[in-house]
Amino acid sequence: MREQLLGGRYRLVQQLGEGGMGQVWEARDESLCRPVAVKLISLLAGGGSRGDEARARFLREARTTARLQHPHIVTIHDLGESGPENGNAPFLVMELIRGEGLDTKLARGDVSLEEAARWGAQVCEALTEAHAAGVMHRDIKPSNVFITHTGEVKVLDFGIAKAADPYATATRLTQTGFIVGTPPYMAPEQARGYPEPSSDLYALGCLLFELITGRLPFQAPDSVGYLTAHLSQEPPAPSSVRSDIPGPWDSLVLRLLSKDPAERYKSAADASRALCQLDLAVPTKALTRQGNASPSSTTRSTSVGGLWLPGTVGLLTVVATTVMFGVPAGGLLATVCLIVLVFVRKLKPPQHHPTPEGSRIDSDKESRPTDGRSTLRTATAVTASATCFLTVPVWYAATEEALTAARITIGEGQVQMALCDSLVVMLAIGVLLVRDAVGRRLIAVGGIGLALLPGYSMFWTPWGMGVGRALLPLAAVAAALSALLAVLPSVSARRQRPL
Known part of the structure; x- marks a missing residue:
């Protein structure tokens, strides 16, 4: 069919593809001297009254679709019927796109x-x-x-x-x-x-x-x-x-x-x-795969990619500084780390994945899960933040009381404060990343750790006096609550996921 002239105007140059309905050709419009694409509907080729009726109906339908003009719709320039050598198959002339x-x-x-x-x-x-x-x-x-x-x-x-x-x-x-x-x-x-x-x-x-x-x-x-x-x-x-x-x-x-x-x-x-x-x-990295098979490894992009490594290094540095140079130095370094993370967060906003406006389910019953998860995340962040502010001064005061009462040595106090500082930093990083699963996991681990510390402190804190008796249990409850709230969105999402 190459070099064949359709409709006395469109000369076929090379075949571009073939499907169930026919072939697509690159052609040249001899009248306007421009390249075009021609779709030859060979499915409707053939004689007889049924074939003539089908071709006539095709051309009627095609005239309707040819009126569509849009940047994302291929423009139809012309339509017609090929000659008897092609069974009078109808054809469409479209813009040629690369x-x-x-x-x-x-x-x-x-x-x-x-x-x-x-x-x-x-x-x-x-x-x-x-x-x-x-x-x-x-x-x-x-x-x-x-x-x-x-x-x-x-x-x-x-x-x-x-x-x-x-x-x-x-x-x-x-x-x-x-x-x-x-x-x-x-x-x-x-x-x-x-x-x-x-x-x-x-x-x-x-x-x-x-x-x-x-x-x-x-x-x-x-x-x-x-x-x-x-x-x-x-x-x-x-x-x-x-x-x-x-x-x-x-x-x-x-x-x-x-x-x-x-x-x-x-x-x-x-x-x-x-x-x-x-x-x-959404992240911009490609999903690597071969054909339709699930890959053995994927390229995963999350909003915490740029913060996870420095956050981990900062946490380890705070612990080491506290152990080597004492609680004040560790607390100061922890504060600096949090300030740096806040500024990084502002300079490079996370690519979290909010539920798009158009995808919200219309019925109230179906919209509650999304709203519920958002409320849980907010409650998690607030509770974890309160735990951070409450635990540090209470723990410092309890440690000082224990040292004064000679219940623990200075070295033991430094170890306890280092553990407290590391858990508080973990909780604070989790608050910054609360929209991500990694952030909520950090809150869960930090919260559990801070909830268990008061139980251990029963062995050395003078419970008959000072803040230990009144506030340490409150700090433990706040930490446990933040840990519980951190894991609820994941549990809720698993229950709501369609099978």
Whole structure:
């Protein structure tokens, strides 16, 4: 077919790809002297009245989709029918774009969370334009999403799946079994023959799941298996497939994959806003994987990456300084470390993962878990901070009382103060990083340690006098409460995670 002239105007130069509906060619518009892309729908080639009717209907549908004009939708310039040598197969003439399909990028496994969020939002922008014009895509999948050389999305084949169905009736699946769409990405209502705009969002959910995990939400040996899974099985949370997927991605993707269309985002515009919020929050490193298999090692980016190492070094330095030079020197160094961490935190804000505005579940019942976790984190930070301020002076005073009463030696007092200082610094670092799991673990460990210290102090603190009798138990309770609050968000998240 090379060098063949279609419609007396478009000369085929080289084949770019081939799919179930036909071939895509690079061609030259002889009238305007410009390169274009030509999609030849060989599926509708052939004679007979049924073939003529299918081609006429395809051209009617294609004229509707050709009216779509959007930066993230491939522009259709022209359409027509090829000659008898190609069975009068219809063809579309589109803008020729340079880049590669999203399926190619997926095969290489070099898609980052940032790219997934940005590209997903751009697909939603294209869907918003199409849905406003009354056009559904019906076949969102990686091969229909093209990434240009500038990194922008171009969505291909809007409405072409329906237009190219040679047996389509008005809205139902045909008796021949021809299904409009691709089973691994097909919404339950579309599989039943009743597609709606929200069906495109479900397919986008499948696409995003694949982008961030390297595999589809459902695994099946054939098309029937995929359709059965979409109709009857609940999808897993992306983080259950890859542990480094942030929680907000679970909320967003699982909402897109809701069986009931009413439980998904109300519109593609809402989904776009949610993805834009994720784009501002996610780490930029690529998720390393090979094909659809789970990797043996992953590149994990967290907001504590820049603070964990200096925090650990600072903690060890405080302990060593306290043991060697005494409590005042250790306390001073601990204060300096905290000030430095605060300034680092302000200069380099953490890339935490807040729940995007658009992904908030509408019902009060479903929105409580997110609000509850936020409240728990706030309570954890407040309680842990109070524990820090309460424990240090109480412990210092109790140690002084014990030394005065000759219950402990000076060396034993220094060791006890070093232990107290190290636990307080651990708790303070945890407060700074309370939004991250590592920060809450630090609070839990520091809180347990500070809660146990008063129990040990019963052997040497003069309980009949001074602050030891009154305030040490209070400090222990505050430390234990901060530790308990620190572990509750993790327990709550595990209970709420979909199976």
